[in-house]
Amino acid sequence: MTLERAIAGIFLLLCLVYGYTAFVSMEANLLPFELNMTFLPNTMPKWLSILGAIVGLVVVIQSGPKANAEIDAGEIDYRNLRQYKLGQALLLLSLMVAYALLLRPIGFLTATTLFLAGGSVILGERKFIMLIPIAVSTAFLIWYLVQEMLGIFLRPWPWFI
Amino acid sequence: MIEGLLQGLQTALSLQNLLMVVSGCLIGTIIGMLPGLGPMSIIAIMIPVAIKIGDPSAALILLAGVYYGAIFGGSTSSILINAPGIAGTVATAFDGYPLARKGKAGKALTIAAVSSFAGGTVGAVLLMAFAPALASVALLFHSAEYFALMIVGLSAISAFAGTGHVAKALLMTVLGVILATVGESAQFNAPRFTMGILDLQSGISFITLAMALFALPEALYLVLDPKRSNTGGASDAIKDLRITKAEAWQIAPVIGRQSIQGFLIGVMPGAGATLASFLGYAVERNLAKGEDRAEFGKGSIKGLAAPETANNAACTGSFVPLLTLGIPGSGTTAILLGALIALNVTPGPRLMVDNPEIFWAVIISMYIGNVVLLVLNLPLIPYIAKLLLVPRNYLIPFILFFTMMGSYIGQNNATELLILTGMGIVATIMRFAGFPLAPMLIGFILGQMLEDNFARAMNLYDGISFMWERPMTTTMLVFAIVLIFLPSIREQLAAWRRRGVAEGD
Numbered sequence A: 001m002t003l004e005r006a007i008a009g010i011f012l013l014l015c016l017v018y019g020y021t022a023f024v025s026m027e028a029n030l031l032p033f034e035l036n037m038t039f040l041p042n043t044m045p046k047w048l049s050i051l052g053a054i055v056g057l058v059v060v061i062q063s064g065p066k067a068n069a070e071i072d073a074g075e076i077d078y079r080n081l082r083q084y085k086l087g088q089a090l091l092l093l094s095l096m097v098a099y100a101l102l103l104r105p106i107g108f109l110t111a112t113t114l115f116l117a118g119g120s121v122i123l124g125e126r127k128f129i130m131l132i133p134i135a136v137s138t139a140f141l142i143w144y145l146v147q148e149m150l151g152i153f154l155r156p157w158p159w160f161i
Numbered sequence B: 001m002i003e004g005l006l007q008g009l010q011t012a013l014s015l016q017n018l019l020m021v022v023s024g025c026l027i028g029t030i031i032g033m034l035p036g037l038g039p040m041s042i043i044a045i046m047i048p049v050a051i052k053i054g055d056p057s058a059a060l061i062l063l064a065g066v067y068y069g070a071i072f073g074g075s076t077s078s079i080l081i082n083a084p085g086i087a088g089t090v091a092t093a094f095d096g097y098p099l100a101r102k103g104k105a106g107k108a109l110t111i112a113a114v115s116s117f118a119g120g121t122v123g124a125v126l127l128m129a130f131a132p133a134l135a136s137v138a139l140l141f142h143s144a145e146y147f148a149l150m151i152v153g154l155s156a157i158s159a160f161a162g163t164g165h166v167a168k169a170l171l172m173t174v175l176g177v178i179l180a181t182v183g184e185s186a187q188f189n190a191p192r193f194t195m196g197i198l199d200l201q202s203g204i205s206f207i208t209l210a211m212a213l214f215a216l217p218e219a220l221y222l223v224l225d226p227k228r229s230n231t232g233g234a235s236d237a238i239k240d241l242r243i244t245k246a247e248a249w250q251i252a253p254v255i256g257r258q259s260i261q262g263f264l265i266g267v268m269p270g271a272g273a274t275l276a277s278f279l280g281y282a283v284e285r286n287l288a289k290g291e292d293r294a295e296f297g298k299g300s301i302k303g304l305a306a307p308e309t310a311n312n313a314a315c316t317g318s319f320v321p322l323l324t325l326g327i328p329g330s331g332t333t334a335i336l337l338g339a340l341i342a343l344n345v346t347p348g349p350r351l352m353v354d355n356p357e358i359f360w361a362v363i364i365s366m367y368i369g370n371v372v373l374l375v376l377n378l379p380l381i382p383y384i385a386k387l388l389l390v391p392r393n394y395l396i397p398f399i400l401f402f403t404m405m406g407s408y409i410g411q412n413n414a415t416e417l418l419i420l421t422g423m424g425i426v427a428t429i430m431r432f433a434g435f436p437l438a439p440m441l442i443g444f445i446l447g448q449m450l451e452d453n454f455a456r457a458m459n460l461y462d463g464i465s466f467m468w469e470r471p472m473t474t475t476m477l478v479f480a481i482v483l484i485f486l487p488s489i490r491e492q493l494a495a496w497r498r499r500g501v502a503e504g505d
Helices: A003-028 A043-062 A078-083 A086-106 A108-122 A128-149 B002-012 B015-032 B039-053 B056-081 B087-138 B143-160 B166-180 B206-224 B226-230 B245-267 B272-287 B290-295 B301-317 B319-325 B331-342 B356-389 B392-411 B415-432 B438-461 B471-504
Strands: none
Touching: A003 A043, A003 B166, A003 B415, A043 B166, A043 B438, A086 A108, A086 B206, A086 B392, A086 B415, A108 A128, A108 B392, A128 B392, B002 B015, B002 B056, B002 B356, B015 B039, B015 B056, B015 B356, B039 B056, B039 B331, B056 B087, B056 B301, B056 B331, B056 B356, B056 B392, B087 B206, B087 B245, B087 B272, B087 B301, B087 B319, B087 B356, B087 B438, B143 B166, B143 B272, B143 B438, B143 B471, B166 B438, B166 B471, B206 B392, B206 B415, B206 B438, B245 B272, B245 B301, B245 B319, B272 B301, B272 B438, B290 B301, B301 B319, B319 B331, B319 B356, B392 B415
């Protein structure tokens, strides 16, 4: 089964669950006075789930193994992911998750400095004399711009300060 | 009219006001480059400053500068790092980013600046000439027609995907609209499809989705395949700034058509710059022939000029209902309306009669904002384009950081960052399989407007009878269906023709 067909299949499944929610669960939760209203929260979802299921089915049928045999220049051949820098990409994604989780507790300045420096190190940068000042100054500059000039609050320091 | 115009010019050209517009443009451009801060939020931030100035004309001139600056700044981040910060510049990224990757970032920015300027200028002229007349036409458009117009927009987007991919593009569009239904429904405020997650109750935020669909997969592609970073020789990014004569001839008709079309779409309250830019792109793609059409999406200068012209013309167009009827047609004009009221000016049918100097000062200041932006930014473009020369090891973490900032600033919610990362991974996998990501974002943006108008039309007509009872709606809906089937019909015809030739042999 190709990735294309798998995604279309998942989409079809999503539409069925979505449709079930719209046609059955949401219908059951309607209040008595809503029953004779023309437009309801589940009106458009009903239409969408039907349309989505049809389109999903069409893609599942259309996408055979032949459909994506050739890969455009510049696109990535997903069947051969190992030849790319998969490790770096996964590490950067985990770094993003870590940033999301640590942003509040350790504060914007620390988290951003660590993120920028960590990201460069993952990509293979080893010139720490350049790297650390750049990360620190960017973090500070963005914080100054956003909080001091624009007035959008960003907690700068860790929780204990 | 001439008298009012001269009066407006006199006000706008004083030294103080020129300073205002210059500083407004600078502030707007710089802040607008940060994804996540679109013109709406920047104007909102600048309102206290504007009110402090006191003089309504000067304040409006400052805000107009900020507005245009922010739009240009938004196009910059779309073109350079594929991170459209506002909905109106999503279509700019379709061809702007491929151009930048080919090493023509400088040229792309110049085309963006010039076509925005042209769009804004034509818009301002049309605004002066037809504002009162257009206001009454715009009111003829009912929610049923808006609904149909959005459907046309969505099917046009799916149809661009070309032969063989229409179904996939349609799937992505539907997925986008489905995502737009997460949160609260039009006219009801009970949560739906939130799976009990509190953070989803206000819906998925546009900026998070835009970053997850555009900037993040692109950054991941850059990481996965280091060869992508150095396509097209980075040093060309600075040298190749000029638009050649041939290119100018190529984009001139596009700019001409799109400034008028964009303006007319902008005049209709609620449609705005986003729809104008998508429809502009779709129309130009369908008008282009052969090789020209194949270029779209791969770095076509026409494909870049179309949405840039259309969105600026539409921004100007959205001032028609604001100034003549007091109805703000878009989020930004709604904020400007707030600023105007705070400055003791009430837009509406009486504005032109009671305060002609303000009416004309607004229009002239829009125009001056445009001119100053062009003068200010053209010399800056080489420096902005240099951003791409930052070594890969630094550039990629910065892009990732800015995508995260974009979705964080708006909501101040760290969960948003997790949603961003998750959706970014899903989007990258979809991109592996060749699903086009743009239709999904467009479906998401138009999905909310679609449901609002659908709800209103259904309530007015007590059902879906508006689809066949209003001739204009019916026509547009039929057109939308034709658009979707057009590529496969064309292919069938071509196949028949080929068969005919073969038999002849």
